[in-house]
Amino acid sequence: MNNINKAIELLLGKLENWGEHIILMLPNMAVAIILIIITFVVARFVRNGLDKVIGRISHSAAINNLISTILYIALLAVGFFFVLSVLQLDKVVISLLAGVGIIGLALGFAFQDIAANFISGIIIAVQKPFGVGDMIETNDYFGVIERVSLRTLDVRQPSGELVKLPNKMVFENPVTNYSNGGTRRIDLDVGVSYAEDLERVQQVAIEALQDVKNRVKTRDIEVMYDSFGDSSINFKVRFWVNYSRQIDFVSAKSDAIIRIKKAFDANDIMIPFPIRTLDFAIKGGEKLSEHLEQLQQGKDGRKVSEE
Structure with missing residues (x-):
């Protein structure tokens, strides 16, 4: 019975001490609550203002949202540590900071590839070497960019497949942007018989391609003889077309082949078959x-x- 009474007295003493500490901490708790409210209000106000400012500088929604979110979380963290200091929980602050450092180091090693893709995505968003709708080729993939995120680049290939490329691969390897200049050159390999007048062939080919689809008429059509083949004299036809989609390039090339064939037939210019003598x-x-x-x-x- 005496043990029970001692236990009750000890419990009541503890509760009394806690009550006294709570009463003494009431002013600090009130200040802490006010600080929390002020922190949330200030953080939200700064975030909204930053969104408007960054929106005028950068047109990347992903990078804008990232910067504003990081600043918002940083302001909340500062306010939280001030609240702990007001509540005289300095040791808790030190322990939290140490724990955050250890956790951050562990996560850095565990998710280094994700972090590399994330950082690469930020650099790509800032530099803007390409955008949605551009036709690019990188890492042996060719297609139209459908989405640029902070982790992956979504490329739709001409045959319909969607490829998600990690930003790290895109950042570390060469990227060919076919849509950057708005124009693209088409090179055609053609051969004519050794019996043909080469200057006449040159003139016929140039005239045939004057009205080819999507041709940039401010640039000259070039016909340059290239080599003596086994059964023909080979030359290259080069001209520029307006380029926004792959179909612009493909259709112009097809139209050029048709026009050259018709022009050669109309002018009795022979495109010889390969001749082989078996001995x-x-x-x-x-x-x-x-x-x-x-x-x-x-x-x-x-x-x-x-x-």
């Missing part, structure tokens, strides 16, 4: 025709002797 070496480089001739003579000689 069967029978004995030490002996030609097949000579060998057959010898065989034929041998047969004729046997026929005469038999008669």
Whole structure:
């Protein structure tokens, strides 16, 4: 019975001490509550103001939202630590800071690839080497950009597949942006017979491509002879087209091939087929025709002797 009474007295003493501490801490708690309210109000006000300012400088919604969110969280964290200090919980503040450092270090090692993609996404958003709707080629993938996020780049290939490329891969490897200049050059390989007048062929090809689809008429059409082939003299036809989609390039190239073929047919210009001469070496480089001739003579000689 005495033990029970002692336990009750100890409990009541603890509660009394806690009550006294709570009463003494009431002014600090009131100040802490006011600080929390002020922190949330100030953080929200700063975030809204920052959104308007950043929106005038940067047009990337992802990067704007990231900056404003980081600042908002930082202001809340500062206010929270002030509240702990007012409540005389300095040791808790130190412990929290140490814990945050350790946790941050552990997460950095565990999610370093995610962090690398995230940082690469921020740099891409700031530099803006490409945008949604651009036709690009990178990491052996070719297509139209559908979405640029802080972690991945979404590329829709001409055949319909959607490829999500990590920003780290895009940032660390070459990227060809075909939509950057708004124009693109088409190179066609053509061959004509050795019997043709090359200057006439050049003129016919240039005239044939004057009205090709999407052609940039401020740039000249170039016809440059390239090499002597096995059965033709080869040349390159080069001209520029307006480019916003891949269909602009493909349709212009197809139209150019049709126009050159029709123009050559109308002017009796021959595009020769490849010619191959097959030489069967029978004995030490002996030609097949000579060998057959010898065989034929041998047969004729046997026929005469038999008669």
